[in-house]
Amino acid sequence: MLLSIIKDYSLWEEGLKKINWAKRFMPILNQIKEEYGAKKPLTGLNVAISVHLEAKTANLALLLKDLGANVFVTGSNPLSTQDDVASALVHESIEVFAIRGVETSEYFVHLEKTLENNIDLIIDDGGDLTYLLHTKRQDLASRIIGGCEETTTGVIRLRALEKEGKLKFPMIAVNNAFCKHLFDNRIxxxxxxxxxxxxxxxxxxxxxxxxxxxxxxxxxxxxxxxxxxxxxxxxxxxxxxxxxxxxxxxxxxxxxxxxxxxxxxxxxxxxxxxxxxxxxxxxxxxxxxxxxxxxxxxxxxxxxxxxxxxxxxxxxxxxxxxxxxxxxxxxxxxxxxLVNLAAADGHPIEIMDMSFAIQALSSIYVVQNRKKLENRVYNVPEEIDRFVAEVKLRSLGIEIDKLTPEQEKYLESWEV
Structure with missing residues (x-):
C-alpha cells in the first residue's frame, strides 16, 4: 500500500465482490492457473498492466501474480477505472496507480509511476505505456523483455514504430488473434x-x-x-x-x-x-x-x-x-x-476471459522465447489461439469432430 495511488482503500470489499463474480465466468483463466500455477513461469518478473481497470482486468492481474509475477496495474483511459476494483487489487497485494476521472496529465503520471518499478514485461491497451517508453521514459526501456498489445489502436501505433525502425522491444499483437478480434471486437x-x-x-x-x-x-x-x-x-x-x-x-x-x-x-x-x-x-x-x-x-x-x-x-x-x-x-x-467502459462495465466477462487468456499465454511466450524474438510486432502463435478456443468449447460442453488421417492426407495433397 506504500506505493499505490488510488482513490479510497475502504472500497475494497465492493471491488472484491465484482472480481469474484467475474472469476466465476472466466474458466479459461482458471484453466491457465491450473496448468501453469505450479510452474510459475513468470517468477521474479515485474509486469506492468495498462488495461481498462475493472473486474475482468483484475482477474488477469491476479492470474499473473499466481504465475509468479510482481504485478503493477494502471488504467488505459481516465474514465474507465473502477475505484472499488482498484482498491480490491491493493488489498490483494498488487500495486495500483489509477483513479477514475483524473485529468489527462495525472493519468500519464500514473502510467509513469507504474513503469518506475523495474518493469520487465508490459501488457498494454492502446499503446500509452509503449508511447512513454519510446518518448519521455526511454530510460526505462532497456530493461523491457517485451510485451503484448490488446487493441487495434495500439497495434497501429506499434506497426508505425516498427516501420520506422524505432520499436525498442518485441510486442505480441494480441488484437490480431482470432479468439480476440472475432469475439472481443465484434461481439x-x-x-x-x-x-x-x-x-x-x-x-x-x-x-x-x-x-x-x-x-x-x-x-x-x-x-x-x-x-x-x-x-x-x-x-x-x-x-x-x-x-x-x-x-x-x-x-x-x-x-x-x-x-x-x-x-x-x-x-x-x-x-x-x-x-x-x-x-x-x-x-x-x-x-x-x-x-x-x-x-x-x-x-x-x-x-x-x-x-x-x-x-x-x-x-x-x-x-x-x-x-x-x-x-x-x-x-x-x-x-x-469509450462509451462501453466510461458509461458501463466494458465487454461481457466471458468475452474478456478469451482475450485475457491470450494476454497471459502470450506473456509467457515472450518470456520463454526472449532470446529468439527481435524488436518486431509478432502475431499470436497459432497454438495459443487454438488452446483458448478448445478450452472455451470444453467450458461450454461442446464437442467437435476431428479430421481422420485420410482426411488430413487429402487436404494436404494436390491429387484428387
Whole structure:
C-alpha cells in the first residue's frame, strides 16, 4: 500500500465482490492457473498492466501474480477505472496507480509511476505505456523483455514504430488473434457499446436512425446489434471494400455529411480523429446523441464543440448537453470517451476471459522465447489461439469432430 495511488482503500470489499463474480465466468483463466500455477513461469518478473481497470482486468492481474509475477496495474483511459476494483487489487497485494476521472496529465503520471518499478514485461491497451517508453521514459526501456498489445489502436501505433525502425522491444499483437478480434471486437464491443448507451440514456433504440462510423469488426458488432434492437442503421466508411460489405449486410451507406441530417444516435468506431466534426454536428437533428467506441477520445471533435457551443450543461450523469449557435441541442455521452467502459462495465466477462487468456499465454511466450524474438510486432502463435478456443468449447460442453488421417492426407495433397 506504500506505493499505490488510488482513490479510497475502504472500497475494497465492493471491488472484491465484482472480481469474484467475474472469476466465476472466466474458466479459461482458471484453466491457465491450473496448468501453469505450479510452474510459475513468470517468477521474479515485474509486469506492468495498462488495461481498462475493472473486474475482468483484475482477474488477469491476479492470474499473473499466481504465475509468479510482481504485478503493477494502471488504467488505459481516465474514465474507465473502477475505484472499488482498484482498491480490491491493493488489498490483494498488487500495486495500483489509477483513479477514475483524473485529468489527462495525472493519468500519464500514473502510467509513469507504474513503469518506475523495474518493469520487465508490459501488457498494454492502446499503446500509452509503449508511447512513454519510446518518448519521455526511454530510460526505462532497456530493461523491457517485451510485451503484448490488446487493441487495434495500439497495434497501429506499434506497426508505425516498427516501420520506422524505432520499436525498442518485441510486442505480441494480441488484437490480431482470432479468439480476440472475432469475439472481443465484434461481439464484445457490440453488446457493451449498447449497454453503455442504454443504461446511460434510458431511451428506446427501436425505430431510431443509428449512424455507425467505421465498419471494422467493432463497427460490425455495433451495427448488427443496433439492427437487432430495431434501429435503422446507416454506416459511414472511407474504405470502399468495407462500404460494400456494409451495403451487402443490409445497411445504408453514405457520407457523414448526409448521415448527420438523419441520425438520432451516432457511434464512432474508427480509431481515427475528427470523424464527427463541428460542421457535421451543425447538420444534426435537435436532440441527437453522440458517443464513441474507439479507444481514444479524438473521434468526435469535442474541443471545437466546447469552444463554439452557446451553452454546455450536465443533462444527466455521464451526458453533457450542448446548445448550438443554430438553437439546436445535441448530447454527448461520457465526454466522447469509450462509451462501453466510461458509461458501463466494458465487454461481457466471458468475452474478456478469451482475450485475457491470450494476454497471459502470450506473456509467457515472450518470456520463454526472449532470446529468439527481435524488436518486431509478432502475431499470436497459432497454438495459443487454438488452446483458448478448445478450452472455451470444453467450458461450454461442446464437442467437435476431428479430421481422420485420410482426411488430413487429402487436404494436404494436390491429387484428387
Amino acid at each position: 464484445g464491443t457490440g453488446q457493451s457499446t449498447w449497454d453503455g448507451i442504454m443504461r446511460t440514456t434510458n431511451i428506446t433504440v427501436a425505430g431510431k436512425y443509428v449512424v455507425v462510423a467505421g465498419y471494422g469488426f467493432c463497427g460490425k458488432g455495433i451495427a448488427k446489434r443496433a439492427q437487432g434492437l430495431g434501429a435503422k442503421v446507416i454506416v459511414v466508411e472511407v474504405d470502399p471494400i468495407k462500404a460494400i460489405e456494409a451495403y451487402m449486410d443490409g445497411f445504408e451507406v453514405m457520407k457523414m455529411q448526409e448521415a448527420a441530417k438523419l441520425g438520432d444516435i451516432f457511434i464512432t468506431a474508427t480509431g481515427c480523429k475528427d470523424v464527427i466534426r463541428y460542421e457535421h454536428i451543425l447538420q444534426m437533428r435537435d436532440g441527437a446523441i453522440l458517443c464513441n467506441s474507439g479507444h481514444f477520445n479524438v473521434e468526435i471533435d469535442i474541443a471545437t464543440l466546447d469552444k463554439k457551443a452557446v451553452k454546455k450543461y450536465e443533462a444527466r450523469k455521464n451526458i453533457h448537453g450542448y446548445v448550438l449557435e443554430n438553437g439546436k441541442e445535441i448530447f454527448v455521452i461520457a465526454e466522447g470517451r
